[in-house]
Amino acid sequence: MNGSEGEGGEEATGSGHDAFGEEQRETLRRATRLEWITIAWMSVTVALVALVAGQSQAMRAAWAEDVLSLLPPIAFLVAARRIRKRPDRRHPYGFHRSIGVAHLVAAIALLAMGGYLAIDSAMTLVTVERPPIGLTVLFGHAIWSGWLMVAVMVVTSIGPVVLGRKKLALSETLHDKVLFADADMGKADWSTAVATIAGVIGVGLGLWWADAAAALLVSVSILRDGVKNLRGSIGGLTDGEARTYDDSAPHPLTRRIEERAEAEPWVGEASARVRDEGHVFHAEVFVVPVAGAEPTLERIAALRDRVDELDWKVHDVVIAPVPELPPTQTFRSTLRTGADDSP
Amino acid sequence: MTVPRRMRRLLVVAAATILLAGCQGGFPADPQGTLDRAREGVLRVGVSENPPWTDVADDGEVSGSEVDLLTDYAETIDAEVEWVPAGENTLAAMMREGQLDVVVGGLASDVPWTSEIAATRPYTTTTGPDGAEVKIVVGVRPGENALMTDIERFLAERGGEL
Numbered sequence: 001m002n003g004s005e006g007e008g009g010e011e012a013t014g015s016g017h018d019a020f021g022e023e024q025r026e027t028l029r030r031a032t033r034l035e036w037i038t039i040a041w042m043s044v045t046v047a048l049v050a051l052v053a054g055q056s057q058a059m060r061a062a063w064a065e066d067v068l069s070l071l072p073p074i075a076f077l078v079a080a081r082r083i084r085k086r087p088d089r090r091h092p093y094g095f096h097r098s099i100g101v102a103h104l105v106a107a108i109a110l111l112a113m114g115g116y117l118a119i120d121s122a123m124t125l126v127t128v129e130r131p132p133i134g135l136t137v138l139f140g141h142a143i144w145s146g147w148l149m150v151a152v153m154v155v156t157s158i159g160p161v162v163l164g165r166k167k168l169a170l171s172e173t174l175h176d177k178v179l180f181a182d183a184d185m186g187k188a189d190w191s192t193a194v195a196t197i198a199g200v201i202g203v204g205l206g207l208w209w210a211d212a213a214a215a216l217l218v219s220v221s222i223l224r225d226g227v228k229n230l231r232g233s234i235g236g237l238t239d240g241e242a243r244t245y246d247d248s249a250p251h252p253l254t255r256r257i258e259e260r261a262e263a264e265p266w267v268g269e270a271s272a273r274v275r276d277e278g279h280v281f282h283a284e285v286f287v288v289p290v291a292g293a294e295p296t297l298e299r300i301a302a303l304r305d306r307v308d309e310l311d312w313k314v315h316d317v318v319i320a321p322v323p324e325l326p327p328t329q330t331f332r333s334t335l336r337t338g339a340d341d342s343p
Numbered sequence: 344m345t346v347p348r349r350m351r352r353l354l355v356v357a358a359a360t361i362l363l364a365g366c367q368g369g370f371p372a373d374p375q376g377t378l379d380r381a382r383e384g385v386l387r388v389g390v391s392e393n394p395p396w397t398d399v400a401d402d403g404e405v406s407g408s409e410v411d412l413l414t415d416y417a418e419t420i421d422a423e424v425e426w427v428p429a430g431e432n433t434l435a436a437m438m439r440e441g442q443l444d445v446v447v448g449g450l451a452s453d454v455p456w457t458s459e460i461a462a463t464r465p466y467t468t469t470t471g472p473d474g475a476e477v478k479i480v481v482g483v484r485p486g487e488n489a490l491m492t493d494i495e496r497f498l499a500e501r502g503g504e505l
Contacts, residue, residue: 129458130485132461132487135495135499137505142496142505144488205370206488
């Protein structure tokens with residue numbers, strides 16, 4: 001990071017860290033702190049749940065889920081460290097894709113979590129395994145272990161829910177999909193807790209299947225999240241169109257870049273290829289000069305700077321003047337084709 | 344991923360039901376109603392020979408510390424004990440078929456028949472052949488949590504833990 005000061009803001013390329021403005025830097029610092037807190041909290045949770053889980057299917061599944069939910073924060077922290085490196089000869093596009101890889105790790109963690117839970121609880125239901133939940137002696141008092149499980153679930157799910165909400169807010173500022181996936185998972189943790197508690201209490205009522213049924217229900221929602229994030233992360237890593245931080249829509253920046261280029265008097269038509277490198281975008285802008293206008297080096301350099309100034313996320317800009325838009329390389333922003341309703 | 348309001352209401356109903364059940368002393372409950380059946384009836388206890396915990400004489404007469412233990416427990420619920428002496432794997436199979444309620448025989452807490460036999464909390468310890476501590480448990484039909492907690496309470500009281 002040192003030695004890059006003063007240069008980072010002006011130059012389009014650099015480390016992922018250089019791309020950040022002061023707001024993003026501060027957000028990254030807060031996100032990093034939140035992820036460390038998450039890891040600490042989850043480690044304590046893993047230990048606590050292991051202590052009381054006993055034979056309860058849902059509790060054992062909740063434990064496995066907690067262990068796996070350590071992966072996204074770790075992936076985030078590793079990626080946040082990697083993107084501090086600057087591009088070099090061997091890594092000409094920089095290290096931003098670490099974020100995409102971390103997102104993939106988070107998605108696979110979710111899938112594994114959901115898959116394990118689904119298979120495990122379905123097996124329990126099919127083989128009619130009735131979960132034994134006995135007594136625990138605590139300070140000379142006998143208490144049904146089910147109540148301890150309920151208490152642990154209530155206490156341990158507070159952390160992920162609160163942290164999840166905070167991280168969700170940060171993930172938009174940072175355009176960080178790992179953070180988003182992790183936050184989404186944490187926020188969902190309380191429905192996991194509710195289902196697990198209902199399952200344990202159901203067992204107490206003599207409904208042996210309640211536990212496994214609750215776990216199965218939870219697994220479906222985790223699997224859905226896993227699939228959603230897997231699609232999103234693979235889409236990003238395979239140079240899909242840049243999308244918003246929650247993968248819900250094409251990113252509006254693609255359209256803004258094209259509009260910015262077309263605002264130049266010498267530019268007739270413009271089309272941009274924008275891909276999400278993780279936090280930052282790389283843009284190739286194809287421009288067709290109007291008849292008689294000369295695409296001089298000054299004009300191209302000025303346009304490059306103006307596109308770069310649009311947003312901190314626009315990180316690496318290449319302007320390509322062409323006599324006509326090459327149909328195999330240029331596609332109108334899907335946002336614009338939708339609006340234009342063009343053929 | 345949010346839990347709808349309806350589910351929250353369901354949870355409140357569930358909580359109320361538990362409180363009611365708790366007041367009646369039927370919580371946790373047995374899915375198969377074993378404890379209710381055995382109370383003032385018959386408790387079926389499988390015995391795997393493993394002195395000094397359990398011993399089976401040639402005439403089928405059972406004895407040993409765990410036989411005494413279960414005799415005393417049965418008294419607390421006014422039950423007669425029907426002793427069923429057999430090998431451990433036969434007992435596990437019988438448990439799976441629902442022909443037994445309890446199994447004794449100096450079972451260790453890491454009893455391998457986890458899907459057939461649920462282990463109570465350990466009530467005493469001994470030393471294994473490798474010098475390591477072995478926790479001794481009683482085997483209960485899995486999922487019959489009313490019976491299980493009742494036996495565990497009896498064991499804890501007898502062991503002076505409660």
